[in-house]
Amino acid sequence: MTTLNSKTAAPHSVSGWRSAQSKRAIITVLGWSVALVIFFPIFWMILTGFKTESAAIADPTLIFSPTLESYQAVQARSGYTRFALNSVVVAFGSTFFALLIAIPSAYAMAFLPTKRTKGTLLWMLSTKMLPSVGVLVPIYLIFRDVGLLDTRTGLIIVYTLMNLPIVVWMLYTFFKDMPKDILEAGRMDGASTLQEVCFLLLPLTLPGIASTGLLSVILSWNEAFWSLNLTTSNAAPLTAYIASFSSPEGLFWAKLSAASTMAIAPILILGWMTQKQMVRGLTFGAVK
């Protein structure tokens, strides 16, 4: 762990103290302005979701009477929950399978390393770099032929495989950080591999496994290349549903905003909670 050494230098004189104060004030104003400008589109979208359609396209104002009209309309007209359910099933389903496949693999790499381990890790990383668009045609044709187009199963398969390298990598880094002595001690007491994994490794690395799972959920939830190309209606998750607002006749800003707010809220909160682990997963441990 890094220890933060954030003591600031002691001010040497009154004038130095003054300039430090004014510098602090400038930084505070600057920092907050930048943050608010970056966040503004999200804030505006949340606000617009509580407006009526006519208020949504009127001149921008912060003063309006909030209404849940759009939220009700989104549910009533298009069945928002159906798409939300697809997102939940696909994101959590793919995460479950990715963890299931990745845990044994990461375990082997961390605790039973061979000469080939490093090569395997790097190869897994390289599969992540294959651009999806490069394999769009074959995946589409295979899915068409075996009837997986527009099914949740199809998306779960794609997302599981898409996230598998990141999940293996993240689990590997968490397993590696675990003190080996504890596993050794368990082995001395006669624990089998399965017991070792279930009663020692998993409970001890649960926070790491949880954040790996969350990252996988976030990535699957927000994925928009495969969901747009492989689904039409039955299995369409929220990314594809929101895309349906892009048609000219569907320019209902308040409804778009209400639907979007509901679609991003859970992931935004999960993202805030897991920022640190995100970095580890997204950079494959290259930035700590």
Add this chain to the structure above:
Amino acid sequence: MTKTRASGRTVGGLRTLSLQAPAVTLLLLWMIVPLGMTLWFSFQYYNLLMPGMTGFAGLENYEYLLTDPALWAAMGNTLLLVGWVLAITVVGGTLLAVLFQQEFAGRGIARVLAISPFFVMPTVSALVWKNMMMHPSNGVLAWLAESIGLPAVDWFSSLPLTSIVIIVAWQWLPFALLILLTAMQSLDEDQVEAARMDGAGPVAIFFFITLPHLKRAISVVIMIEMIFLLTIFAEIFVTTSGGPGLATTNLAYLIYIRALLDFDVGTASAGGVIAIILANIVAIFLVRMVAKNLEE
């Protein structure tokens, strides 16, 4: 090493193999099968609208694609998109990382707000920007411009690619910020303090201490972003559909048009091969860097 290690080598090797088999097999299939098919199709006559015309096409798909002006327009757009977004996010991300590293009231909340766009799904970001921000008459930007007496800009008609760049940069700036902020945390404060004592100003500290420290993190950001930005799709799909004309068609979108709208599997596959080659050039450098990191 202990005795158990030495005697258990072959058993351990076998165990490792069986534990890794599912992940490795699946990834191998996921990579080899579609890759092989893309490569195979790229040398075939294969158009779903012309079922009679099949067979080996040699390099004809590539020839057709490489002489198609659309490909070069798409390549140019891809380069512009990647280049501009990289420039904005890396420069902006570095400056913001320095800013958010300073202590100020409510810094934690300000940081969280600033990294939020990265967690917004691409279709939402694109539509919120296209409608509520950039709409020529009712958007916030038009309102802002008019309130200070400037003419409103019709973003998607007059500056289509710029509009896409803005949206994508808004999504990826927080990514750069997040990574660089993490890297900043391992900056040696004593070194900064020592430099300050020696009379170095903030600019000198930035260029001679902070920037060299961030060098590696910055290159990681560049490479990861390049891999994702090469194939930006959803943002274009929901806003401009590649237009007007070919103004916002990048390589990914062109392949999509050829494959799923023109049903020309052969040409689309040839495009796919080109995309894979481009991505791999970047990937080689990234993998090397991570490999170096593994050794430490």
